[in-house]
Amino acid sequence: MDEELNLHHVGNTPLHQVNSIDANGNTVFAKCEFMNPTGSHKDRTFLYMVTELEAAGEIKPGMTLVDCSTGNGGAALAWIGKRKGYNVKIFMPEGMTQERKDQIREFGAEIIETDKNLFLNGSVQAAKDYMLDKNPEDFYFLDQGSSLLNKAAWLQCGNEIVSQLEGKNIIPDYFVCSIGTGGTFSGIAEVLKARYPSLKTIGIEVDKSAPLYSKKNNLVFTHKPHNMMGLGAGVLSCNTNESVIDEIVTVDGEQS
Ligand SMILES: Cc1ncc(COP(=O)(O)O)c(C=O)c1O
Structure with missing residues (x-):
């Protein structure tokens, strides 16, 4: 850990074009949250x-x-x-x-x-x-x-994404983000949906503990142990704003 890093280094992360996954002519950007001082969005x-x-x-x-x-x-x-x-x-x-x-x-x-x-x-x-x-x-x-301070923390990141996309003259079609507490997804999605009314959002859950996926598909929710730390806590948090989630996709933890 670089001792020079301090609190003002949190946030304002780059929006990076990911050329390796821009199949089918789509352009994909990743918000580089790993560049926060301790290495994560948290x-x-x-x-x-x-x-x-x-x-x-x-x-x-x-x-x-x-x-x-x-x-x-x-x-x-x-x-x-x-x-x-x-x-x-x-x-x-x-x-x-x-x-x-x-x-x-x-x-x-x-x-x-x-x-x-x-x-x-x-x-x-x-x-x-x-x-x-x-x-x-x-x-x-x-x-x-x-x-709910958790979700509120993410409005700023949503605003950053809007100004970064505006700087590139891009109107996004989709926002994709994993869901643990849902604070990250929901705070950003609230800002993006307000700014881009036609935007579709896709939340990612781990298949072994996917309460939103179960709810949307009328399945009985079960929590099984999995390897995706940060996701699938086994409960739905009040930080997950379901009204800004258009689709839920599950992923296999081992494969991920
Ligand atoms: C790597 C990683 N991704 C996603 C999440 C989920 O973030 P949130 O709790 O804001 O939904 C976490 C949570 O700790 C995490 O560590």
Whole structure:
């Protein structure tokens, strides 16, 4: 991790034309969220949440911030917490990647591993149990799955995409994005749909845990363990705005 990287390096990522997948004459652009300081889009989610909660007087440096994550969100919160002067505790299902665990610990945060069979639901329950006897002056559970600040964080990214496309004189036909909490997809899709009324949006779920796909196709939803960290938590989050999703496609985790 480059020590020069700081909070103002979050966001404003390039929109890159992906020539390798522009089959059938379509032009495909990718928003390079991996270029955020900790390597994922979740830097935006947590920087926005922490900044808004500070402005609302809900949290202040010195407190302990708690959240649940399969890795990327935990790394983002750990990094932001370190820079802003918070302690961070991440509740995480067992079996997540060593590199993300190392990254979270390197930023000074603590990881509490929870039952892998319960996946993120188990982490959320463990975090809630942990908070029960904690002084709210000292501890705050951000809860990216249930806080609508998560989705709100993504309006800015939607605006960035609009101005980047306008700079190229392009009107997009489709927006494709994976759905975990749905904050990323929904925040961006709300902005793009308002700007481009004919745009169609496609959400991606992992086949082993696809609550939206099941709902849209009248199938009984079942959650099975899978390898797609960040997707398929086993529940539908309030951050998923179903009114801006036109189609849901499932992917095979191993193949992906
Ligand atoms: C690599 C990756 N993709 C997609 C997602 C889903 O993002 P969201 O929770 O905003 O739907 C996550 C969530 O952690 C992730 O880590």
